[in-house]
Amino acid sequence: xxxxxxxxxxxxxxxxxxxxxxxxxxxxxxxxxxxxxxxxxxxxxxxxxxxxxxxxxxxxxxxxxxxxxxxxxxxxxxxxxxxxxxxxxxxxxxxxxxxx
Numbered sequence: 127x128x129x130x131x132x133x134x135x136x137x138x139x140x141x142x143x144x145x146x147x148x149x150x151x152x153x154x155x156x157x158x159x160x161x162x163x164x165x166x167x168x169x170x171x172x173x174x175x176x177x178x179x180x181x182x183x184x185x186x187x188x189x190x191x192x193x194x195x196x197x198x199x200x201x202x203x204x205x206x207x208x209x210x211x212x213x214x215x216x217x218x219x220x221x222x223x224x225x226x
């Protein structure tokens with residue numbers, strides 16, 4: 127379901143001559159992350175000031191937004207599921223929030 131969105135973002139970035147790195151975080155069928163906070167350590171440590179981090183999908187609440195922001199990285203949560211105003215897992219510490 128997310129592959130077309132991620133592929134489009136990746137292609138746009140590559141056409142702009144940006145370096146692109148794609149990580150995958152799988153969720154269980156009931157939306158629980160299959161990874162823990164330690165899984166973010168390596169990808170976050172590779173980010174540099176001026177980079178752009180885009181989280182695609184639901185469960186933005188598991189992303190270490192503060193650690194990303196502290197590195198000077200622009201952070202975007204791309205919310206792909208419509209929840210209305212209930213059950214929406216939004217984290218106000220991302221710089222931008224995009225809806226599909």
